[in-house]
Amino acid sequence: LKRDVAGDASESALLKCIELSCGSVRAMRDRNKKVAEIPFNSTNKYQLSVHETEDPNDNRYLLVMKGAPERILDRCSTIVIQGKEQPMDEELKEAFQSAYMELGGLGERVLGFCHLLLPEDQYPKGFAFDTDDVNFQTDNLCFVGLMSMIDPPRAAVPDAVGKCRSAGIKVIMVTGDHPITAKAIAKGVGIISEGNE
Known part of the structure; x- marks a missing residue:
């Protein structure tokens, strides 16, 4: 990937992965305009953004969140498995914990991801999202997966x-x-x- 990246090693790795697997991130961003963002901070341990979607037949906003896997999972009540959303149960939480521990145990940096299409009746087009005094749903989200990255220590x-x-x-x-x-x-x-x- 030959481009300048603003952000830390995790952000750079994410961008590279998406560019290689899905195509231009810039084009994706242009098609799905960001309307609100809560930047990552060490207290929340997540980053959240709200976007208009490229689907002309769907006016719902898409909320996406990434961060410390345990913080992400705590905000989710459903999970996507093989393309279908289903309720999050204890067995799935245990599977998550096992995967997280295995990846973390390898010394890999692990991020969790979730999303939610916000209900149009509560968040109509033009809704004024307030990220300081949050006025939109940030729980009962849908867990979509984990991603692990190798962040090797410097050789010295x-x-x-x-x-x-x-x-x-x-x-x-x-x-x-x-x-x-x-x-x-x-x-x-x-x-x-x-x-x-």
Whole structure:
């Protein structure tokens, strides 16, 4: 992908994946105008945007959300499986948890995704979405999936950790990642060893 990308490594990876699998993101954005956005922050751990859709026969707004998988799942009451929306039950939540733990345990950064077509009777065309004092639905959403990305540590990190240890310096890792992901990364760079927490 030969283009400048604004955003962090996760945003860049997402953009590259979508461009390679679905085509031009710019064209997709042009066809589905964004009308509201709540940017990601470390408190909410999600990013949300509301869009007009390209379907001329459907005036509903599309709400899309991405973020920390557990935060996304908490806002969902349904899930898409093989193209069909169905109620989220305990068995599906356990399957989600298992997939999340497996991917996080590999040291991969995992994001969750959900969406909702907002009811036209409550959110008619021209609705004034307020993202400061949220005046639209942000729960009972539909979970659409997980995406994991490899965000490898810089090559020099294991050596730097080793040098710190040999100098008697205790190395501490501070991260916003899920604990299982953080543990896998810490093992990978030598901050903790097998059997240590």
